Amino acid sequence: MKKLMLGMLMIISQQLAMAQYKLSGVVKEKNNNEIAVSGATVEVAGNGTTQTDSEGRFSILLRQKGNYLVRISTVAFKQFEETIAVTEKETKLTATLEAQPLFLKPVEVSAIRAGDRMPFAKTNLNKKEIEKMNLGQDLPFILNQTPSVVINSDAGNGIGYTGIRIRGTDATRINMTLNGIPYNDAESQGLFFVNLPDFSSSVNSIQIQRGVGTSSNGAGAFGATLNLSTNDFNEKPYAELNNGFGTFSSLRHTIKAGSGLIGKHFTIDGRVSLIKSDGFIDRGSSNLRSAYLSAAYINEKTSLRLNAFTGKEKTYQSWNGIPEAKLRGDEAKLLEHYYNNYYLYDTREDSINLFRQDNNRTYNYFLYNNQTDNYRQDHYQLLLNHEVNKSWNINAALFATRGLGYYEEYKRNESLDDYGLAAVESDIIRQLWLDNWFYGSTFSAQYKRNNDQLTFGGAFTRYDGKHYGKIIWSEEPVTKDYKWYDLTAYKTDFNFYTKYQRRINSRWEAFADVQYRNVNHVIKGFRKNPSLQSGGNFNFVNPKIGISYADGNGWLGFASFSIGNKEPNRDDFEAGVNQQPKHETLYDFELNIEQRKEMYNWSVTGYYMHYNNQLVLTGKVNDVGAYNRINVPKSYRAGVELQAGVKPASWFNFAGNLTLSDNRILNFTEYVDDYDNGGQKENSFNSPALSFSPSAVAGFTLNFIPVKNGEISLLNKYVSRQYLDNTGNKARSIDPFFVSDLRLNYAIRFKGVKEINLTFQLSNLFNRIYETNGYSFSYIYAAQTVTENYYYPMAGRNFMAGINIKL
The missing domain is CATH 2.170.130.10 (TonB-dependent receptor, plug domain)
Incomplete structure (x- = not known):
């Protein structure tokens, strides 16, 4: 290995010594x-x-x-x-x-x-x-x-x-x-x-x-x-055909085309796509379809554009993750903590045997053949841009988004009295539906003259949502498509902002920005608590100030301070009147210095993000029996982001980034269900790490250009330990991982075809075993604290190849 590295360094040094x-x-x-x-x-x-x-x-x-x-x-x-x-x-x-x-x-x-x-x-x-x-x-x-x-x-x-x-x-x-x-x-x-x-x-x-x-x-x-x-302008007609295939029966077909400029004023652009994959996880399949259409009218002062696009997905559910006992092949823990597969087998022995036989890293709890998520989302956007004069531009938009879909699941031995029916147990198939509209308008205006730039704008949006559930099959007689809940909710959001930039001189520029935002969320019941009505009205003021520097010789820098406020989400409101969540506030300090030169660039950004009342999971059961996030008084993220790029030769360049951070809750209390004595046990922690906040994240890419129109890229990613909860307990964490991908690109050009791009990507080049996500919960049983971890593993070595033909 040492000789190989020395040889590579010699070759690189020789190449760098060549005339450039x-x-x-x-x-x-x-x-x-x-x-x-x-x-x-x-x-x-x-x-x-x-x-x-x-x-x-x-x-x-x-x-x-x-x-x-x-x-x-x-x-x-x-x-x-x-x-x-x-x-x-x-x-x-x-x-x-x-x-x-x-x-x-x-x-x-x-x-x-x-x-x-x-x-x-x-x-x-x-x-x-x-x-x-x-x-x-x-x-x-x-x-x-x-x-x-x-x-x-x-x-x-x-x-x-x-x-x-x-x-x-x-x-x-x-x-x-x-x-x-x-x-x-x-x-x-x-x-x-x-x-x-x-x-x-x-x-x-x-x-x-x-x-x-x-x-x-x-x-x-x-x-x-x-x-x-997406609002690209294409003056000339074009067409593209993009096809790809890869591991896990993955395929992609995309057709794009555009009219170019018609009659000096009109353009039309469109796309249709199909993506399918069986997924790495057993039955983790996806069937995805989409379309995009954009038509625009343009003259010297005005453009009017209509965008319409849609996406439809059907994915087999793989969102439960894999139990740690299964993932690690821990036979003792498997027998100690029995994971029952409800769908095909009635006995403990058969279930455990099946559990043993399934592949450890691709295991999926679900076996019902239509355990799927089905959703369609349609977007409509009408955007108007107008240049009033050399100093003023204005913009306005109307939009509407329609969402409709459900996820279907098999539930074994359900007590039908939970569904407002007779108190008997039955296997059922149910669908949980969402039916919603999200619509509104945005606007902005820009004034620019000499050293001053003023922007003001805002938006008004409205959400109308329906939540309902249907039983489409039951072992015990149930009315066809019986609805056991039918709930509504709406949310209005108005914001207005003003931004001002002032170029003080050739090097210094000042910036100020303030936003007012009003949010009103009304929730008329939850699936598990249909009679509970909740929500809240919030008024936020979010100011930002900053100053930037650029000397014209490659040196740049900035300093800024910003305040952000955020309302709770729907699930947070599922609590009694005395346990309603507060809004969150973030104070963000940023400081940057960088240098950009012909052969290299680098930058350092320091940040300190201080939270008041951040909403986090604690395990606490509230007064309506829900495990919701609660506000913690003080928490923070502090870190430094390093970036660099080097172009030492025409055939080689490097770019990378590294983030080092410390992310903590100043005082944290965990709540653990106590099945022995009832209620919950409290555990206190002093400044534990925030969940899913690694202390180090790095990415770096090596690009080689061995031949004209060809490129070889080695993409690398490192993520340090991530904790599944806010206790900082290593036993409840995701191990650090380092993974590399290899990508090959080659472009062919000849008469009659603008370009043919060939792409091949080999992901997880070194076949690393790693996970990127998970969750954890604990309880006390038989005088012991039991922790259950679930993980989402990533695929081993796999590939995707594509050919993109541009006409």
């Missing part, structure tokens, strides 16, 4: 050479891509001299395309981009996204980067290499139900918008990416903000924000 050619330059606006274009994508055909910095500068290394096709693109400008002759060691290019007169930069993006010099920690992904990583897996897997991100998958291979945490913040605290329209579920506040199958194929840019971030629409950002934009 460099294309560098600056990108500016055509009609105003004083204005640099930052964030533009610079592509040198066959040699990779880079982005312009805050001063519009870029640099890319080339293997040899010759003629190179250079494309430069960004929103609101026509694409620059020119063949450049590279004959010297360094060739310089000054490119000017012409503003697209028939397209206005989407104001919803400018209104809620953080610009390059705004004082917030952020990561931007452009269309090229998204395409390279998109093999049909859910959005979290595309974001996996970004800072402070930890992802998980119920089925173990990234298709179906997936999740994401950023800085330890779960999905219910991550604000997500689609073209400025709120996406989070109004009641649970969660993110269900499974309802957006292959949506990444229609996305042209993503911004991830870490911390409170800038004001946005929808659920309050309480640790992170995801902004996705």
Whole structure:
């Protein structure tokens, strides 16, 4: 191994010593050479891509001299395309981009996204980067290499139900918008990416903000924000066919097409997708379908766009996880704590024998052939952008989201008196339904003149939801499709924000932002407590201030302070009048310094996030018999995010990030059910670690370009120990893991075809055994404390291959 490493270092040093050619330059606006274009994508055909910095500068290394096709693109400008002759060691290019007169930069993006010099920690992904990583897996897997991100998958291979945490913040605290329209579920506040199958194929840019971030629409950002934009403008007609297949009978078919500009004013873009997979977990299958249609009218001052997209999913339930005894092959614990499989076998012995025979890491408790989740979500967006004059832009949008679906499950030996029927036991098949509408409007206006920029905007949304359950089959006679509960809920959300940016001089810029938000949630009963009516009315003021620095020589930095407030979710309200939850408050301090140079870049971001009344699980049973989250007075997350990138040669580059953090509750009380004596036992802890908040998260990618148009990428991820609850008990935790993926990309270009991209990804290259998610509960029985851990394992070595044909 030592000789091999020495040999590799020798080869690399020899390659680095070889002559290198460099294309560098600056990108500016055509009609105003004083204005640099930052964030533009610079592509040198066959040699990779880079982005312009805050001063519009870029640099890319080339293997040899010759003629190179250079494309430069960004929103609101026509694409620059020119063949450049590279004959010297360094060739310089000054490119000017012409503003697209028939397209206005989407104001919803400018209104809620953080610009390059705004004082917030952020990561931007452009269309090229998204395409390279998109093999049909859910959005979290595309974001996996970004800072402070930890992802998980119920089925173990990234298709179906997936999740994401950023800085330890779960999905219910991550604000997500689609073209400025709120996406989070109004009641649970969660993110269900499974309802957006292959949506990444229609996305042209993503911004991830870490911390409170800038004001946005929808659920309050309480640790992170995801902004996705699909409103791309395509001047010329195009068509794409994207097919993929892989392990676990996974397949993906996507067709995209666009009309280009019709009659100087109209465009139409569409997509249809099908994704299927059997999943790594037994019966953890997914059948996902989606469609996207966008039509726009555009003139010199105005654009009007209608987006309609839908997602339909049918996934076999794998959300119970695997008992630790099964996962570890612990025969003694298996016999001590009997896990009964209710669906096929009536005797203890048969159930245990089946439990022993099933594969340890792919075991699924459910056996009923239609134990599935079925849901469809339809989105309608109407967006208007208008340029009043050179200083003012305005934006308004109307939207409606329709959700309808259920999950079906087999329940054995249910007591029918729990369903309002006779007090007898019966096997049943039931469906739990959601039927809801989420609708409203957003608006914003921007004023920009000289050194001042003012933005104000807001949103009004309304959620109307129905929750009901049906028994569709029963061993004992029951009326067909009998409903045992039928409940309603509604939620209104109004917010208004004002942002002001002031360029003090060429280096310093100040920022101030304040948002007012009113939330009213009315819940008319819960499934297990149908007569309990609950909810609350909340008024929040969320201010942010900051200052940023950029010297024009690659040095940048910022400091900011933000306050965020967040209402409880639906489940939190399932409590008596004297145990209603309080809202949560977050105080977020951010400090950053970074340097961007032609050959390298690095940044350091420190953060301190202090919570008042954070809602966490404690195991406590409230006065209506529910295990809900309760407010803990003080908790915090403190950490540092390190990022770096190096481009030492035309054939090699490196990018990585590392987050080190300390995440704690200052005083925590655990409640454990006592089956011996009744009631609950209390255990106190002094400053335990917050659950699912690893102290170290790292991602780094090695990119090799061995041939023109070809790239080999080694993607690596490390996540330290995660605790399943808030006790800091190692016996209730997820082991640290380090996993690597290998991705191969090759592009073919010839006459009649724009491009054929071949992609092959081998995930979990070294076949690591690891888990990314889980849960835990404890109880006292026979004078012993028994802890039950459940885990969600990830697949071993597996692959996905794809071919994308662009016409």
